[in-house]
Amino acid sequence: MEAAGASTALGRAHLSHLPQRPPVNLGFQDLTYTVTNGKVAKIILRGINGEFRSGQLTAILGPSGAGKSTLLNVLAGYKVNGASGIISTNGEQRNLRQFRKLSRYIMQEDLLQPLITVREAMIMAADLKLGSAIPKQRKAVIVEEIVQLLRLDKAWDTSSERLSGGERKRLSIALELLNNPPVIFLDEPTTGLDDVASSTCVSLLKRVARGGRTVVCSLHTPSARLFSVFDHVYVVADGRCAYQGTASGVVPFLNELQLPCPKTYNPADFVIEVSSGEYGSHVDRMVAAVDNGKCQRWRDYEVDDRYEEMEIEQLNTGGVQKHTYRYESTASTQFVVLLKRMLLQTVRNRDYLWLRVGLHLFLGVIIAMLFYRIGFDASKTIFNFGFCYACIIAMLYVPMMPILLAFPKEVQLIRREYFNRWYGLKPYYAALVISRTPATIFFSLIYLSIVYPLTSQPMEMSRILMFISVCILVALISESMGTAISSSLSVVNSVFMGPVLSVPLMLLAVYGMGSGDQPLPILWKLARYCSFMRYGLEGLVVAIYGPPRGDLICPDHVDYCEYKNPNYFIKLMGMSGVSFWVDIGMLFLMLVATHAAGYYLLRQRLSPNYAFRAIKVIGRFVKTKISLSH
Numbered sequence: 001m002e003a004a005g006a007s008t009a010l011g012r013a014h015l016s017h018l019p020q021r022p023p024v025n026l027g028f029q030d031l032t033y034t035v036t037n038g039k040v041a042k043i044i045l046r047g048i049n050g051e052f053r054s055g056q057l058t059a060i061l062g063p064s065g066a067g068k069s070t071l072l073n074v075l076a077g078y079k080v081n082g083a084s085g086i087i088s089t090n091g092e093q094r095n096l097r098q099f100r101k102l103s104r105y106i107m108q109e110d111l112l113q114p115l116i117t118v119r120e121a122m123i124m125a126a127d128l129k130l131g132s133a134i135p136k137q138r139k140a141v142i143v144e145e146i147v148q149l150l151r152l153d154k155a156w157d158t159s160s161e162r163l164s165g166g167e168r169k170r171l172s173i174a175l176e177l178l179n180n181p182p183v184i185f186l187d188e189p190t191t192g193l194d195d196v197a198s199s200t201c202v203s204l205l206k207r208v209a210r211g212g213r214t215v216v217c218s219l220h221t222p223s224a225r226l227f228s229v230f231d232h233v234y235v236v237a238d239g240r241c242a243y244q245g246t247a248s249g250v251v252p253f254l255n256e257l258q259l260p261c262p263k264t265y266n267p268a269d270f271v272i273e274v275s276s277g278e279y280g281s282h283v284d285r286m287v288a289a290v291d292n293g294k295c296q297r298w299r300d301y302e303v304d305d306r307y308e309e310m311e312i313e314q315l316n317t318g319g320v321q322k323h324t325y326r327y328e329s330t331a332s333t334q335f336v337v338l339l340k341r342m343l344l345q346t347v348r349n350r351d352y353l354w355l356r357v358g359l360h361l362f363l364g365v366i367i368a369m370l371f372y373r374i375g376f377d378a379s380k381t382i383f384n385f386g387f388c389y390a391c392i393i394a395m396l397y398v399p400m401m402p403i404l405l406a407f408p409k410e411v412q413l414i415r416r417e418y419f420n421r422w423y424g425l426k427p428y429y430a431a432l433v434i435s436r437t438p439a440t441i442f443f444s445l446i447y448l449s450i451v452y453p454l455t456s457q458p459m460e461m462s463r464i465l466m467f468i469s470v471c472i473l474v475a476l477i478s479e480s481m482g483t484a485i486s487s488s489l490s491v492v493n494s495v496f497m498g499p500v501l502s503v504p505l506m507l508l509a510v511y512g513m514g515s516g517d518q519p520l521p522i523l524w525k526l527a528r529y530c531s532f533m534r535y536g537l538e539g540l541v542v543a544i545y546g547p548p549r550g551d552l553i554c555p556d557h558v559d560y561c562e563y564k565n566p567n568y569f570i571k572l573m574g575m576s577g578v579s580f581w582v583d584i585g586m587l588f589l590m591l592v593a594t595h596a597a598g599y600y601l602l603r604q605r606l607s608p609n610y611a612f613r614a615i616k617v618i619g620r621f622v623k624t625k626i627s628l629s630h
């Protein structure tokens with residue numbers, strides 16, 4: 001009853017404020033999808049055919065493992081490698097680049113940005129997806145309409161990680177509906193929803209479809225009532241099409257194949273059970289009867305139109321506005337919205353902030369105790385050099401490790417948003433870098449404010465600033481190096497690769513030091529200059545001991561202090577010709593280079609170019625060869 005009420009309410013509600021979009025019919029012929037794991041190739045989709053029309057709500061049904069999600073992934077362009085066959089839009093061969101701009105994909109996992117409320121998520125998504133051409137008030141009306149329709153108003157001020165499973169799903173849908181895309185794919189949108197919520201959700205999707213959209217969702221086992229709402233049902237069995245037509249055509253279709261559906265049985269359950277082979281092997285007959293999706297006979301079979309009041313409204317009446325499908329918002333708007341979102345998330349992640357404060361305090365106290373008051377002591381100059389090295393290592397690992405752990409998950413989140421064209425990668429990356437920088441500087445300062453005075457380093461403003469700027473630059477480079485590593489790897493691989501790649505940099509930083517100005521082999525010299533830690537270490541030593549520093553104090557109880565003269569020490573370390581500003585310049589260059597590498601790798605992860613795809617194929621080939629040799 002309640003569900004019916006909800007549907008009627010939806011029937012009356014309208015989405016009139018959504019921007020207008022042209023209709024897109026999506027067809028596919030002989031679609032095959034193969035995955036290769038090592039030596040074994042597995043065919044998941046087997047030459048299937050079909051057409052999903054604009055203005056219709058399509059359900060892809062089938063037993064678990066039949067290939068529903070794979071079909072959606074391939075049609076949405078999310079999986080490209082391994083797919084063959086023809087996919088067309090409005091009768092013409094699909095241009096994937098263009099199609100990606102027209103379609104939105106709501107995946108099975110509800111990948112939502114954490115630590116922001118439903119209100120904030122919707123407003124930020126509206127700013128990103130509707131652009132600045134639409135006034136704020138109209139955006140608010142659009143958001144309001146969608147929130148009401150998806151019954152998210154009660155969760156309006158709830159943070160996304162506290163939402164129930166159903167609310168998360170509805171928020172995922174709401175976010176993608178904002179700019180009314182012509183084609184919407186949804187992977188199991190009703191999973192985790194109760195009957196009322198499922199009914200509301202499907203009814204809304206029907207309304208969206210009625211507005212001239214092509215809405216395709218994969219479903220597990222819809223109730224009989226929900227099943228009847230769909231305009232078009234596409235049954236997948238073992239990677240083939242076992243039925244395509246109207247929901248009301250399923251029972252007559254099965255009757256023709258002498259597979260009568262019991263009167264009290266849900267036709268959706270029955271067709272899935274038959275497709276899974278529960279009543280014997282009838283899949284081949286079903287596939288043959290619909291010619292693996294080519295047969296259109298059941299498409300118009302006695303359309304059950306209880307939703308007659310939802311005649312195709314054609315929200316586009318009055319002509320489809322010319323639309324370029326570029327990003328709706330400008331790069332600067334995207335940058336501002338993303339920066340705001342990232343800063344909000346940073347500030348709200350209190351536990352993590354306190355953890356970082358604690359870690360920097362702890363590390364600061366430990367290092368200060370280990371190197372307590374050695375800065376002016378001429379007998380401990382070598383230890384003080386060790387202190388500089390310890391600072392560089394702290395600035396390497398402490399900012400890098402959290403990125404290695406957290407960024408791979410962030411990549412999953414941005415993958416969805418980037419795939420659905422919320423924003424470009426340049427504004428995202430710029431916002432990422434800018435949002436992280438204040439926190440990195442703040443935490444580095446906490447650490448330095450403990451270690452610098454307690455280790456009795458020179459209290460001259462210029463030297464303090466030099467020391468701080470080198471440490472902060474090293475911390476920022478480490479952070480961007482962490483981003484570059486984790487943008488293309490999983491958490492486990494990132495956490496392995498980060499420290500492993502750091503070790504050679506640490507070794508190169510000190511290689512050849514202590515042998516004075518003796519020339520090193522050219523190869524080693526070049527390699528040494530690739531390590532940003534080398535410039536960092538040189539910068540710190542020069543900041544502390546560089547001219548015009550006078551002699552250090554040799555304690556009374558020590559007979560002879562070899563490194564009393566800082567210039568002698570600098571010479572012994574092979575740093576006599578070193579300029580602090582060259583080191584700072586090189587650190588800046590390396591910061592830019594690591595950011596460029598991070599950006600490039602992230603771009604390749606999100607939309608790999610031919611070179612990267614070729615590398616992947618070669619990688620797979622090598623793996624296959626290795627496994628062959630065992």
Ligand SMILES: Nc1ncnc2c1ncn2[C@@H]1O[C@H](COP(=O)(O)OP(=O)(O)OP(=O)(O)O)[C@@H](O)[C@H]1O
Nearest residue numbers: 035037042044062063064065066067068069070071
């Ligand atoms: N990369 C892969 N390597 C090997 N097998 C795969 C791969 N991707 C999918 N499969 C297999 O392809 C088949 C279809 O998977 P898919 O996720 O499309 O099924 P589904 O119909 O959506 O199932 P469910 O309803 O359980 O989500 C499954 O047997 C799955 O194990």
